Amino acid sequence: MKKDRKKRLFGVLLIIGSSCLGIGLILYALNSNLDYFLTPSELKQSDENVVLSANTRVKLGGMVKKDSFFIDENKVNFEVTDFEDSIKVIYEGLLPDLFKEGKGIVVLGKYIDGIFYADEVFAKHDENYMPPNLELN
Amino acid sequence: MIKKFFHQFASPKSYFAIANKFGKPVLAFFFLLYIGALVWGLFFTPPDVVQGDSYRIIYMHVPASFMAQILFVVMAITSAVFLIWKLKLAAYVSKSIAPIGAIVTFFALFSGSIWGIPTWGTWWQWDARITSTLILFIMYLGLISLHASFENKDKADKFFSVLVLIGVVNIPVIKKSVDWWSTLHQSASITLTSKPAIDPVMLYPLMFSIVAFIGLIFGLVILSSQNEILKREKYKSWVKNI
Numbered sequence: 001m002k003k004d005r006k007k008r009l010f011g012v013l014l015i016i017g018s019s020c021l022g023i024g025l026i027l028y029a030l031n032s033n034l035d036y037f038l039t040p041s042e043l044k045q046s047d048e049n050v051v052l053s054a055n056t057r058v059k060l061g062g063m064v065k066k067d068s069f070f071i072d073e074n075k076v077n078f079e080v081t082d083f084e085d086s087i088k089v090i091y092e093g094l095l096p097d098l099f100k101e102g103k104g105i106v107v108l109g110k111y112i113d114g115i116f117y118a119d120e121v122f123a124k125h126d127e128n129y130m131p132p133n134l135e136l137n
Numbered sequence: 138m139i140k141k142f143f144h145q146f147a148s149p150k151s152y153f154a155i156a157n158k159f160g161k162p163v164l165a166f167f168f169l170l171y172i173g174a175l176v177w178g179l180f181f182t183p184p185d186v187v188q189g190d191s192y193r194i195i196y197m198h199v200p201a202s203f204m205a206q207i208l209f210v211v212m213a214i215t216s217a218v219f220l221i222w223k224l225k226l227a228a229y230v231s232k233s234i235a236p237i238g239a240i241v242t243f244f245a246l247f248s249g250s251i252w253g254i255p256t257w258g259t260w261w262q263w264d265a266r267i268t269s270t271l272i273l274f275i276m277y278l279g280l281i282s283l284h285a286s287f288e289n290k291d292k293a294d295k296f297f298s299v300l301v302l303i304g305v306v307n308i309p310v311i312k313k314s315v316d317w318w319s320t321l322h323q324s325a326s327i328t329l330t331s332k333p334a335i336d337p338v339m340l341y342p343l344m345f346s347i348v349a350f351i352g353l354i355f356g357l358v359i360l361s362s363q364n365e366i367l368k369r370e371k372y373k374s375w376v377k378n379i
Contacts, residue, residue, distance in 0.1 A: 099258075
């Protein structure tokens with residue numbers, strides 16, 4: 001390779017390298033803030049460490065705990081679990097079609113005194129796809 | 138021998154001749170193939186056990202999202218080639234990829250939003266995967282306007298290429314976003330390391346649609362790069378003789 005080409009190759013690598021470093025540092029600094037939701041155990045921990053004001057809206061994500069779902073006075077009750085800890089959620093409104101016990105869920109709302117009051121519920125589907133007849137087999 | 142072939146192919150004139158011969162047939166072939174893949178995916182596959190029929194948008198969303206990222210990587214390679222070897226053809230190809238990349242990325246975001254409404258219950262959330270793809274879309278737009286804003290096109294090529302190299306770092310971030318952070322978006326169904334999490338009856342049409350879409354988009358890139366060559370070399374004698 002000619003000398004000037006080598007120099008330009010080095011320049012190209014320098015651009016990519018410094019961009020990597022820059023973005024990497026930004027992402028490292030933002031790290032946990034980029035998480036879309038907190039898991040129940042993370043939320044409980046943050047409740048102890050950083051005092052969440054009652055008006056802070058947070059996102060809680062995890063699985064809908066099996067046999068925890070019931071409807072009481074038009075309010076939907078269920079528990080979100082990450083298999084280490086779980087948090088009781090109360091929600092008034094329509095549930096997405098994919099809402100199911102044992103499936104992934106993200107709720108947006110306020111966490112007050114150990115109970116999560118949700119304003120919005122999103123279903124989080126997984127990466128598995130299969131036709132219905134196969135599940136029966 | 139190889140060097141000679143490379144030099145010949147790398148001249149805009151001979152590239153144009155080859156592209157003129159194969160560009161349109163390639164585009165037509167893969168276009169029909171993609172239509173075939175969509176028909177297969179939409180009408181001849183079973184519904185998903187959880188999502189029902191709405192999962193079928195996967196046959197558009199996944200190829201588009203995949204190509205949105207691949208096009209940027211290709212653009213980074215051609216930009217690096219341009220910067221190192223001063224190959225004008227590489228700069229022309231880079232520049233002609235940007236608008237196609239923008240459209241494909243928009244389509245990926247759009248189809249994802251449509252998919253999000255019935256499955257997640259929302260069409261937009263600021264999760265890491267969706268946000269980083271939006272950044273990709275904005276980068277494509279930025280590149281297009283950067284190139285357009287220069288009177289001196291040789292200078293434009295240089296700045297364009299440098300910006301592509303800076304921006305390409307976003308691609309691994311998009312790819313790994315679902316693993317590094319908790320996201321609403323599900324993680325990858327098809328990986329190089331493990332068995333696909335998608336049943337073969339759905340996997341085959343999906344692979345087929347991805348391959349067809351790759352061909353279709355590269356066909357478009359070929360045609361678009363021909364256009365760029367004619368525009369940029371319009372004062373050269375070989376263009377005048379066409």
